[in-house]
Structure formats: C-alpha cells, structure tokens
Amino acid sequence: GDGGEEIVLERFREYLRLASVHPTPDYAATTRLLLAQASSIGLQSRVLEYVEGKPLLLFTWTGRDPHLPSVLLNSHTDVVPAEQPKWVHSPFAAHMDDAGNIFARGSQDMKCVGMQYLEALRVLKASGFQPLRSLHVSFVPDEEIGGHDGMEKFVASPLFVELNLGIVLDEGLASPASHYRVFNAERSPWWFIIKATGSPGHGSKLFDNSAMENLMISLESIRRYRKAQFDLVKAGLAAEGEVVSVNPVYLKAGTSTPTGFVMNLQPSEAEAGFDMRVSPFTDPSGLEDRLRTEWAPASRNMTYQFKQKEPLSSKHGLPLITKADESNPWWMLLQEAISEAGGELGKPEIFPAATDCRYIRAQGIPAFGFSPMANTPILLHDHNEFLNKEEYLKGIQVYVHIIKSFLSFDNNEHEAVDVNSRAEL
Numbered sequence: 465g466d467g468g469e470e471i472v473l474e475r476f477r478e479y480l481r482l483a484s485v486h487p488t489p490d491y492a493a494t495t496r497l498l499l500a501q502a503s504s505i506g507l508q509s510r511v512l513e514y515v516e517g518k519p520l521l522l523f524t525w526t527g528r529d530p531h532l533p534s535v536l537l538n539s540h541t542d543v544v545p546a547e548q549p550k551w552v553h554s555p556f557a558a559h560m561d562d563a564g565n566i567f568a569r570g571s572q573d574m575k576c577v578g579m580q581y582l583e584a585l586r587v588l589k590a591s592g593f594q595p596l597r598s599l600h601v602s603f604v605p606d607e608e609i610g611g612h613d614g615m616e617k618f619v620a621s622p623l624f625v626e627l628n629l630g631i632v633l634d635e636g637l638a639s640p641a642s643h644y645r646v647f648n649a650e651r652s653p654w655w656f657i658i659k660a661t662g663s664p665g666h667g668s669k670l671f672d673n674s675a676m677e678n679l680m681i682s683l684e685s686i687r688r689y690r691k692a693q694f695d696l697v698k699a700g701l702a703a704e705g706e707v708v709s710v711n712p713v714y715l716k717a718g719t720s721t722p723t724g725f726v727m728n729l730q731p732s733e734a735e736a737g738f739d740m741r742v743s744p745f746t747d748p749s750g751l752e753d754r755l756r757t758e759w760a761p762a763s764r765n766m767t768y769q770f771k772q773k774e775p776l777s778s779k780h781g782l783p784l785i786t787k788a789d790e791s792n793p794w795w796m797l798l799q800e801a802i803s804e805a806g807g808e809l810g811k812p813e814i815f816p817a818a819t820d821c822r823y824i825r826a827q828g829i830p831a832f833g834f835s836p837m838a839n840t841p842i843l844l845h846d847h848n849e850f851l852n853k854e855e856y857l858k859g860i861q862v863y864v865h866i867i868k869s870f871l872s873f874d875n876n877e878h879e880a881v882d883v884n885s886r887a888e889l
C-alpha cells in the first residue's frame with residue numbers, strides 16, 4: 465500500500481534525484497514533485513513567488529480551532545553543489561547500498577527532513593487524526609545562499625503575520641551518537657573581505673607597507689584570534705557554537721598572466737575573504753572594533769566590507785535564544801514526543817552554522833533546529849553525504865509523535881499570552 469517501506473523510500477529518493485543545486489537549482493522540478501505529494505496527502509497548498517523563479521511552497525492542514533497559534537515545519541529545497549568525481553556514488557542518483565545507506569547531496573541537508581514531515585502527515589491523515597491547531601509546512605528556496613529571496617521575504621510578508629505561528633521547527637544536524645541533537649539558537653554569519661593597498665615594487669625590494677605585507681599582518685592577527693577561540697573548544701571550556709569561528713575562504717592577489725603569476729612584482733592590491741560565525745554570547749561591537757582596528761586598520765591602508773552580517777538580537781532587542789526549559793511548553797512537548805517515539809534528545813545547543821531559523825527567531829517566535837538523524841556521521845556539505853534508510857524511517861515516526869503532540873496542545877493559560885512575548889527567549 466501507500467505506506468509500504470519501499471514506496472516511502474522511493475518518494476524520498478525521487479526528491480533527492482532532483483537537481484535543486486546551486487547555482488541554478490531546478491525549483492520547477494521540486495515544485496512539481498511537492499505539489500503532487502501535498503495533493504495526494506490532502507493538504508491545502510499555496511505557491512508563493514516573492515521573487516520570480518524562486519517558489520516558496522506553503523502547505524496547510526487547518527485545525528479545529530484555527531485561532532490558536534499555529535505550528536510551522538520548515539525545510540529548504542535547495543542544496544549546495546557537489547564535486548561529482550569525488551563521490552563514490554553520483555550525488556543525484558540516490559543510490560542505496562546493501563547496508564541501506566542512501567547517498568545523495570541533500571540526504572542530510574535537508575531533503576530528508578522535508579520528506580519526513582510529509583510522510584508523517586500522510587500517516588496522521590490516514591489514521592483519522594483531527595488537529596486542534598493548524599499546521600503549516602513550508603518548502604523554501606535559497607537557504608544555502610542566505611535565504612534573502614526565500615525565508616527573509618516570507619517573514620516580512622503580511623501572510624506570515626496572519627499565520628500566527630506559535631512554534632517553528634527547522635533543520636538541525638546529524639548526530640554520530642545514539643541521541644538526537646537539538647538547537648535553540650545559532651551563530652550569526654558575518655562574512656567579510658579585507659583589502660590592502662600599497663605601493664607596488666620590484667620583487668627583490670624590501671620596503672614597508674606593501675599591500676601583501678599589510679595583508680599578511682592581518683592574517684597573522686586573525687590566525688591568533690582563531691587559535692585562541694579554537695583552544696577554548698579543544699580544552700572543553702566552550703562548545704563549538706559558543707565561540708567565534710573565523711576561517712579564511714579565499715586569498716586574492718598577484719599579477720596574473722596567461723602563463724602564470726608574475727614572480728618579480730609585488731602587487732599593489734591584496735585581499736582575503738573570511739567566513740566568521742559569531743556566537744550569541746559575543747559582544748558584537750567589540751568584535752567589529754577588532755576588525756576595524758586590528759584586522760583592517762586604515763593606518764595600514766586597509767578596508768573591510770561585509771558580504772553578510774546579521775544582527776544578534778531580535779526586533780524586541782532580546783537575544784535570539786529560544787527558551788528550552790519548563791517555561792516553554794513547546795520544549796516540554798518536544799522532549800516528551802521524542803521520548804515517546806523511542807528517541808533520546810541531547811541538551812539544547814547553539815547551531816554552529818546558520819539556518820532560516822534566524823529569521824523566525826528575529827520575529828520573536830520560538831524555533832528549534834532538529835533533524836532526526838542519530839548514529840549518523842555529520843556529512844552536510846561534504847562528499848558522500850548519506851543517510852541510512854532505517855534512521856530515515858525512524859525519523860518519520862518521531863515526527864508523527866511531535867506533530868500529533870503539537871497539534872493537540874491545548875493550553876488556555878498560554879493562549880492569553882501574546883505570541884511575541886511568549887517567544888522569547
């Protein structure tokens with residue numbers, strides 16, 4: 465029947481085979497597949513196109529009391545590129561090996577989660593379950609390139625406010641251990657470029673203030689800071705999400721010709737790009753001061769520019785940390801549901817990278833990052849990304865429990881509280 469294991473896995477693998485990969489994700493294909501699934505499950509569907517060619521799908525299951533704050537399950541449809549020759553199995557073939565490992569770009573990040581939401585809803589619909597609250601499921605574009613034409617536009621729309629969300633679930637990370645991981649905050653991406661200029665000169669000449677020397681001084685300083693942060697993690701004094709990471713991602717300098725770089729010429733310009741991630745416990749103005757005065761000081765003919773920089777606090781000025789204690793009923797329900805499904809949940813953590821949750825939390829709405837993948841190596845953005853079929857199927861049951869619990873939650877005391885003040889964190 466519809467719920468047969470093979471068919472369930474085939475639906476996942478079909479989604480994995482779609483090349484919704486940057487820089488030109490095939491969103492027409494993901495839209496076709498997802499709309500067909502939503503209709504077969506019996507969900508209402510809307511295609512929102514805030515930017516042409518970048519569809520955001522919103523599926524809805526209306527509850528008995530649509531005035532109660534609703535639940536949103538979010539996933540992104542895009543995936544990062546894969547270096548095909550370095551994979552054992554082609555990244556868009558969704559090959560399943562004898563051990564039941566399904567190889568594909570997006571198998572962990574995060575086509576698994578999107579499809580698990582839908583499979584769980586298929587199960588619940590078929591069981592005759594009647595939700596009290598309304599449920600929305602969003603499939604958003606462009607998360608991997610910042611979400612500016614996806615989730616960012618969605619949260620800024622009047623429709624988003626109308627949804628009256630009480631709780632949002634989005635992606636987490638795989639866990640090599642037997643427990644699932646859960647995230648109630650994340651680091652903020654600050655991507656920056658530093659540029660140095662200086663007099664050019666003969667390759668043999670020793671002189672002060674060349675562009676290269678100015679850049680190298682910054683690289684040394686950034687490396688020392690990076691090491692100090694990393695040492696805290698290595699010593700067990702801080703978790704990965706609690707420190708600042710700053711990693712060089714490109715270097716650009718030199719005078720290039722068709723036959724290679726000119727070797728006896730010191731260039732007049734040099735630049736470097738960094739992926740920095742700022743923990744919610746970091747003082748942002750102190751960090752920017754460091755960038756301005758130590759890493760790109762005007763006194764060394766340097767400038768800096770952000771490619772991506774986001775505030776660390778919500779529009780209410782609250783830190784972007786969703787409460788994960790008894791004061792947040794959704795947290796209690798989440799823990800309970802996962803344990804009822806036979807899973808184990810770790811302590812709440814700060815997500816080391818970024819997800820679309822940051823846009824949700826910035827609206828003062830509580831959100832958890834959670835991808836039900838235990839006993840699984842962390843392979844997002846890596847070669848040979850895979851997920852085992854048993855973990856995938858278990859994850860569907862986990863969502864069945866979570867969705868059932870969230871959609872049945874009836875707490876009058878909390879209904880009196882306004883969504884934003886509850887949010888927080």
Ligand SMILES: [Zn+2]
Nearest residue numbers: 573574607635
């Ligand atoms: Zn992701």
Ligand SMILES: [Zn+2]
Nearest residue numbers: 573608844845
């Ligand atoms: Zn990703």
